[in-house]
Amino acid sequence: MEIEKIAGLTTKQSIFLIEYARTDNLAHACREAHINRNTGYKYLQNEDFQAALQDMKEKIVNAAWTKLSSSLETAVENVVAVLNDPKATINARLRATELIFNYTSRYAESRDILARMERLEECFNAE
Numbered sequence: 001m002e003i004e005k006i007a008g009l010t011t012k013q014s015i016f017l018i019e020y021a022r023t024d025n026l027a028h029a030c031r032e033a034h035i036n037r038n039t040g041y042k043y044l045q046n047e048d049f050q051a052a053l054q055d056m057k058e059k060i061v062n063a064a065w066t067k068l069s070s071s072l073e074t075a076v077e078n079v080v081a082v083l084n085d086p087k088a089t090i091n092a093r094l095r096a097t098e099l100i101f102n103y104t105s106r107y108a109e110s111r112d113i114l115a116r117m118e119r120l121e122e123c124f125n126a127e
Helices: 011-023 026-033 037-045 047-084 090-126
Strands: none
Touching: 011 026, 011 037, 011 047, 026 037, 037 047, 047 090
């Protein structure tokens, strides 16, 4: 496994940090970094290490979100293609219809909730 050393950390700390951020599994992270559990616990108690861990977790989530987002358009196109495919089974077309209805309504609900929250924050901040 090739790990890029994180600024301010040793190679073992970098490996531990990345593996712990990815898995939230102390034993696994310690094995990968070739350290004992006590050392892993010591790393986790350090405030600077905790900050670096939070940054790494955010990077992992952002990378996953970017990957998912880039696939979203293709996924929607595939569902619409099934919906419009006269050769698709009725069950496949009904499932495509269900997906479109469900996710469109969830999106609309989320937008409505966010708009309401913004209005509440504006009212709260105005006071």
